[in-house]
Amino acid sequence: MDLLRLLAARLERLSVDSIWARRASGLRRSLVKAVEAADAGQEWPAEQLDMLIERSFDILRKAAREIPDAEAEWKRLRAQ
DSSP states (O other): OHHHHHHHHHHHTSOTTSHHHHHHHHHHHHHHHHHHHHHTTOOOOHHHHHHHHHHHHHHHHHHHHTSOOHHHHHHHHHHO
16 A cells, blocks of 8 residues: 555656646546555455556656656756
């Protein structure tokens, strides 16, 4: 459940300008729902949890590719 909480928090922090933030919102709700169910003593199928985790990492990877490389940008600006 700690991993689900962490993933939900990371998905929440995606920039609103990112197309991935929009796609992540529904996934984040599902993660929170799974955590709340677990806290209430209910079990979720392992297959669903695995799918949520995999999809979360997939979106986070894709969103990370949108983050500009600060070092490359700094070198580009210095070269001007």
